[in-house]
Amino acid sequence: MAAVPAVLRSEWTKIRTVSSTVWTLACALIVTVAMGAALSAVLKSTFNDLGEVERATFDPTFVSFSGMVLGQLAMVVFGVLVVGTEYSSGMIRTSLAAVPQRATFLFSKVAVAGALALGVGLVTSFLSFFLGQALLGEHRTTIGADNVLRAVVGGGLYMGLIAIFSMGVAAMLRSSMLSLGILVPFFFLISQILSAVPKAKEVARYFPDQAGAKIMQVVPDAMGSDKAPYGPWGGLGIMLVWVVASLLGGYLVLKRRDA
Helix, strand or coil, X not given: CCCHHXXXXXXXXXXXXXXXHHHHHHHHHHHHHHHHHHHHHHHHHHHXXXXXXXXXXXXXXXXXXCCHHHHHHXXXXXXXXXXXXXHHHCHHHHXXXXXCCHHHHHHHHHHHHHHHHHHHHHHHXXXXXXXXXXXXXXXXXXXXXXXXXXXXXXXXXXXXXXXXXXXXXXXXXXXXXXXHHHHHHHHHHHHHHHCCCCCCHHHHCCCHXXXXXXXXXXXXXXXHCCCCCCCHHHHHHHHHHHHHHHHHHHHHHHHHCCC
């Protein structure tokens, strides 16, 4: 029986020695911070051009997280590669021969990669916030304002959970290409489009990204967005349900199918 600490060390070695996973985390940080900073600067100069509703519900914290739309895609790629590379390279057979306890193997991988994604997510979230607020000028807020710290920490949690959700999906599908072919269009196109369609948005608001993003809002219905039937923590709870379901599905597939 493989000892859990040894499995954790093994998974850490796999992640840090594969350049693609390191680069995707770096991209998640750079893209999120850069895009958030750019949009913060634009909104500072065009604030007076916003509509009355947008000005009334202006959320400087949420604006600084504008880059999450693209940054989360890098987290999706990271989560998929952590699991999917084992299958595409054939290493899954070696890994399961070394760690035949499949729950230990999968959840050790998720624990190490998830902790790394969460750490990068938190750094990204705080950098995005402070740089965004510096660029917003007189429209900025502070970390000590009501609910701002919750939103900033929540931004890091959101990025980490997106990566973990992607790991579960990749474990179910057993293919990096198939997983990316489903998750990237879903988060970047389908979810965004459906959230703007009158009838479909009633369902889309319960998608993991739409629900989880509420944790990053300080002002309810920020920037004139539609009112949701749940609050910030409720939205994060919905996202957690999706994450748990994906991990459970991934474990059941790993348990019942050969490598």
